[in-house]
Amino acid sequence: MRRQLAAVCREPLVHFLVIGATLFLYWHLVGGRLPSQPQSIFITPAQVERIAHVWAKTHLRPPTAEELAGLVEQEIDEEILYRQAVALGLDRDDLVLRRRLATKMEFLTDDFAEAANPTDDQLQAFLLQHPEKFSLEPLTSFSQIYLDRTKRGERALEDAEKLLAQLSGKSDADWKTLGDPLLVPNEFSDATTFDVARAFGREFPKKLAQLPVGRWSGPVESGFGLHLVLVQSRSPGKAQPLAHVREAVLNEWRAARRQELAAEFRQQRRAGFAVNVEWPDWASEAARVSGGKAPKGAP
């Protein structure tokens, strides 16, 4: 037995292993307390290039020699401070940093399937579920004749009614020459509520919506005076077929899908953690909403 042990002890491999283990043990116990060796900071030519490039983009010219030297100095200082900060664990308490790293991680790990290609059936179902997002605005096509109260005075209303009778009689009276001039078009084709309000004032779209289709009516009041109006057509905000709004529906569907996936990924991530929240007394309501444990003494 002894002879075997002696034989083993003479093996170079064993010497090697023993010396190695000793060194590692020594280093593990003492290494931390040794004065730290100077760490190396390497600034490569590519980094200098990048620093100069970023600066040039802002200032629209390359940095001078002095400026570049200064920038590299700043870079070195920043690297040193960064390493020291991490060594001290400063990154743990920094709100901005935490958020940034969390966002980065989310970005790396969560594949939100940008390229997801839904079927037409899926898009159609989505379109039906959210009609208000994809419907056309109500549009009105109409003609109008203006009567200027300041020119006609008391007779304005009477003139309007006479004109209305005149127009109702003939089918294609030369209506464009009737009434008074105004710097507003006398015909509007498929005008939205916004178009009508900008031309005639805030209150006019509501009044327009009440008018009958297919015949001259009025007089209707605007900020300018009196108008006779012929509404040719009025299309209520109507749902559109998928073919017309495919792009918009696809975008909205993807946005909704992203949210669903985000929720799924959150759940998956949590799976690896045992979460425990101790709510303070004053936050019992939030605790209830969260579905977590109620704090001690809470109802």
Place this chain on the structure above:
Amino acid sequence: MNKRTAWLSILGVAVVVAVLWWRWAPRQTVAAQDVPTPGAGHFQKSNNYSPYADRRFATQVYWGDQHLHTSLSCDAGMVGDRLGPDDAYRFARGQQLRSSTGQLVQLERPYDWLVVSDHAEYLGMSTALADRLPAVVDTPKGKHWEAAFKKGGDASIGAFHEMVADLTTLKPSLPRAVLPKLARPSWDLVIAAAERNNKPGKFTAFIGYEWTQTIQANNMHRVVVFRDGADRTKQILPFSAFDSADPEDLWKHMADYEAKTGGRVMAIPHNSNLSGGMMFAAKTWKGKPFDKQYAETRARFERLVEASQSKGDSETTTLLSPTDEFANFERWDKANIFSLIATTPEMLPFNYCRSALKLGLAHEAKLGVNPFKFGLIGGTDQHTSLSTTRAENYFGVASVVEPKPGRWKLPFQQNKENPKLDTYNWEMAPGGLGGVWARENTREAIWDAMERKETYCTTGTRPVVRVFGGWDFTAKDLGSPNPEWVEQGYARGVPMGGDLTNAPKGKAPAFMIKALCDPDGAFLDRVQIIKGWLDAKGEAKEEVIDVVWSGDRKRDPKTGKVPLVGSTVDVKNATWTNTIGAPFLTGFWQDKDFDPALHAFYYVRVIEIPTPTWLCYDAKRFGEKMPDYVPMTVTNRAYTSPIWYSPGAK
């Protein structure tokens, strides 16, 4: 094969390759943003049979504010503005919002476009302090400001004053190396918000910022507006007054931007009335007299001037225009912007737009180029993220003066040594708007319209004003129905912002004007033309001509003046009625005193009947009694960009 066959084969292959290359080589494609902006001759007479083909003139006026601040501005954010650019755009598009003081607010009618123009200096400061951006809060000053911001109230306002003080000395309290670290993320925010809210055809969100040079409290500010989107604007950072106080350096930065990215950008000065005689001074910032190159550069980059806004109107003043009975309007003639230095009569010619336009003619006579050949536009300069220009809907110039009792008497700027220079909130105007005649509602179309100066400034309401100047218009042309009138206007003349030159023998410029009141606002009193010219001796002159007015008032034969229209304002109830004035005025005027040898300009001014001021509405709402010097009525107005006449192409 033999030599001959070999050579023939090579030739054959070469021919085939050449044909294929000609047929399928990639051609240079042109993207929309690469289409150059149209130059002066943008309306060409076409040879088309179809009169509707190649129609490239403006068909509609688009309303907007090119000067608004959000919480990204270091001052707004520090005095209570909690709304960001997205909120500003939402509000401009007509949505209801809660203001920074929690009050519900909505525009009377949506805008068509908006420039969020936050200060380049300390851009995004309050956001950076709220988020504890390390680059900022790890500096001694940054730490101090962060604490002040968190405390709010007076502490925050104190920090605000310190930041503003930096603007008057242009010595930043933060280390210079920190400034781009603050600017970069903030500028990205500005761009992202503009891109999110830009809806071509429906609403235009311009990318822009303000260069806020305020040395010694003389206002030399410019709002910088880009024609372009994120791709180009991301390549630079805003040029701040900390970078340089010299406008020529700003223009250099703008020229570099255009050369580098192929984009376009303009600078719009404002508050010349508070510039201590500096804005339109006859010397450059470096103190040199103008030379041709300076004039060209200035004319190239400063196509418009904001002539009316919250801190007073800059059209003209009584001392400069003694016979203009409408010259004393929203005047801030006491001092410069922080009430630091009193404004003297000597400064006035260099403080006002009408005067500057005249000075421009004199410079042109000497240099061959007019450095002050600018169009006019309005803006608010409000620091609440809410552009509110109506008296009944006015939410103040900053969040500390959003509607509340007593806001009228709060001080704005105070000078402890000279309290005569103090300004108060009751002197604030609701701000102006810009009406832009463009072909469609896109960044390119509206920017191009601003570039060719087809714009006009209003003092907050939205009257529609159109003018054409030409050599052979007659009064009869005025009567054409609208589409023909507009076509003829462009075909035979120029719109606002245009140039007339090479006068045909014996002819004088003739102007056709149509002005329509704001449909939700007040009727019009009158339409005027203001002519400025350089007489034979080289002296600049001006004349105000009443072209057309409402009702049956007669021009006084002795004074040549048309009597005032009167007032229907009921001050106690803050109401008025459109029983005076007219909703629509059209006028024709020809310059009987025209001398083809003399440089001149003509612009249109439209005046509304009197309406209540925001102070009148406040007094009623809060049951306040205000002293007599607080104005209860206002006559809103519009000023178009001039049409210039010059004798002949050199």
